[in-house]
Amino acid sequence: MKARIHVTLKNGVLDPQGKAIEHTLGSLGFDGVNEARQGKFIELDIAETDEAKARETVTAMCEKLLANTVIENYSIDLEQ
Amino acid sequence: MKARIHVTLKNGVLDPQGKAIEHTLGSLGFDGVNEARQGKFIELDIAETDEAKARETVTAMCEKLLANTVIENYSIDLEQ
Amino acid sequence: MKAAVIVFPGSNCDRDIQVALRQSMGSEPQMVWHKDADFDDVDLICLPGGFSYGDYLRCGAMSAKSPVMKEVVARANKGVPVLGICNGFQILTECGLVPGALMRNSNLKFVCRDLHLKVERNDTVFTKQYQAGQNIRIPVAHHDGNYFVDSEGLKALEDNGQVAFRYSAKDGSVSEASNPNGSLNNIAGVYNTKGNVLGMMPHPERLCEDVLGGTDGRPMFDSLVAALS
Amino acid sequence: MSEITPEIVAEHGINEEEYALVLEIMGREPNLLELGIFSVMWSEHCSYKSSKKWLKTLPTEGPQVIMGPGENAGVIDIGDGNAAIFKMESHNHPSFIEPYQGAATGVGGILRDVFTMGARPIANVNALRFGEPDHPKTRHLVSGVVAGVGGYGNCVGVPTVAGEVEFDPSYNGNILVNAMTVGLAKADRIFTAQASGVGNPVVYVGSKTGRDGIHGATMASAEFDDASDEKRPTVQVGDPFTEKLLIEACLELMQTDAIVAIQDMGAAGLTSSSFEMASSGDMGVELNLDQVPQREEGMTPYEMMLSESQERMLIILKPGKEDLARSIMEKWDLDFAVIGTLTDSKRMVLKFHGDTVGDLPIKPLAHHSPEYDRPWVSTPDSKDVLASDINEATDTTDALKTLISSANMSSRRWVWEQYDHMVMGDTIQRPGGDAGVVRVHGTNRALAVTSDCTPRYCKANPVRGGAQAVAETYRNITAVGATPLAITDNMNFGNPERPEIMGQFVGCIEGMRDACLALDYPVVSGNVSLYNETNGKGILPTPVIGGVGLLKDSTKTATVAFESEGESLVLIGS
């Protein structure tokens, strides 16, 4: 099964990479970008086939390693 | 309009981050991870409201800045 | 005093700290491989700088899960002094021994240069040989030193006197202009609430000898030796 | 049925005469795998076919020289039983295509050349050349290359203490990224690539093999055209974290007596490393490609032999030392595999799925590669520029401002502050002076390192320009109080098939030779990068020189800074 995980910065956490993207897009002549945020996208290929169990495991992986919950949120999509 | 952009490494390109994630998940006792790949997830809030135009602009942004097309692929989702 | 330096895969300032400790201690610190959780009882634990696990995913994230870190956390909670420098600071935030997080520098560039730090307090084991308010010159070398903590967290840090050092100018003033990386309130280092754990981005171990350009880092190691011997 | 058509031969960059030699050496038609091996071994990059004749004329000996050119890097004696090991190498073409990864893997490659000989890398130097500052590509290339050099060097924890950055329109389509590493070893513990001992195991350590940069070695030797932007060859991605582990693991293994020979897998990876090791020991080798650690499924022998995946080493072990070596590699989480054995057949035999898929003689391929005496014309004398030809500046302040604000005179702080130049705790002179100075750890000695070249001098007069580049490194080393000992070089030129370009090369070599002889300053290693040319326009002739000198007392070094008021200024020289 494939797990697709999005890790994004919490609201209110400064995002230097997003700010730099905003700025650079502006200087490249792309107007009208109100905001840019950069997060991570992690794809896991896991052996588990049961969806509920997979979700539980991947959630644990996010809590323990993949996201820093002090500053980040995560969301999980599963696909057989 | 919101643009959600996924930037991922092309097939066959070495992904040291993904490899390190795989390894650490293993040592944390999460078995059965066959592969991990890490990419970027960029969210833009743009002023453009026309979907076709927005796609064109965001594609240009990806080509010029957001993705390194020598080693990365990108995909774009738009949402009003 | 007995000290341990934890070596993670990708640590690269482990020897630098070893040299600085040796100079102040007059004896050898113990080098502990990250897989060896049962190391000797020591008076000080150091987490060195470097790029443990390549800084992949998040700086310090993977090292924070190393077997040895469970032990470090347990000992820190019992009061053993822990000093984390640069990557060591990132590891300390990732395992929750000090609050906050270290994000990419605001200009997104790696920065390596000498800068100035204002010493906030001199009543901890780390800083007794500095003056409170003293301005010292210490180098930084990092890509992710932009200190962030949420607003309550920041208030608590300031109220409890947990800020150890702030980036300052040569004249001692603290302002946006003397901030190399975008850190909130120019924070360069923080203590835990008990004051026995210090995480800092600058590298005191790099300026402990005149021939290397200065000795403003040396009092930190001398303070530790004086307090813990 | 012949699988080798003239088109396939041409695609491999092998010309008709060379192919005739292939047929003669093989005594039959090669298969595709064998042809691929010939193509990388005989590429300009690996064989130095256009430059060999001239490189041989450089002085390479001296009482301080322990090993000169021919090994992975040069070795000099620095006293107290220590040796300095160093070399410079280019990664020009890959850095133009992907500046971050190109520059990063350039640093990774030169580090491996040095630690493969048993040295701990202690200083990095980088010599960079870009096009005009306002050329549309320059900004992107500068920021990518600098970030890449830093990204790799900072992570492995080797200080970058010196370098140069220069801008000139001739580099618009061909930037130069030359990286140098200096390492430190015990003079009696130097490791070489010379294989010996029939039956000894051939082991592979480091990262897994993927389909990276297949044909990279041949690409680096072919001229660019506008379409190459589109071809987007698979670039190699560097993993400095694995490199750091590899350094530590190899140095740890070198403390044991397990190693017979060791060689990094650089350009043309498994092919060149195994050929070089076997050929320098006059051995044969049999490789079982099924055992090669692979990153992707379904890799062919052709792909495995030509892959340029980074962070890999090939080692010949003493018999019975496999378990010891494996346990060290496993401690550092690195792949380890026994992939073959040494034989006395003097041939390379490649096995895959139980079949012999390639069988080539070693010596003729490695040593009888084509060697050209390319036609050359010497560069005509350029007109002297007389002071009277130039308008006198009306306002000296303005003139000074123009000078110091020009791209080539501006401060390089922006660059070197992105490099960790203090890690390892022995940097005595940081970038910004005449040469970087690093202490020999645990001693009172120090090494001074610098890189220099002034390409416009080389264009005006290659002989004097070549000599000047050598002399400038000598002066920069002297200026910090060190005694110059030896140099490495990186010869960056255009298309050698054009007699004018070949003439620049020949002239620069002549000047370098003169200067080295006059100064007792031998060349101990080097690298050649030709075909730096886009649409028939070559770069300025750029023989970058990397110099190394010794300070016996590291406290006795002089810097460029004025220390206090009232100091005297003295001008010496002519």
Ligand SMILES: Nc1ncnc2c1ncn2[C@@H]1O[C@H](COP(=O)(O)OP(=O)(O)O)[C@@H](O)[C@H]1O
């Ligand atoms: N790419 C670089 N990396 C590190 N240091 C550099 C780099 N470019 C320039 N420097 C440093 O900046 C200083 C000035 O460089 P340069 O103008 O080339 O000096 P010079 O002409 O005196 O040799 C030197 O100390 C040099 O080592």
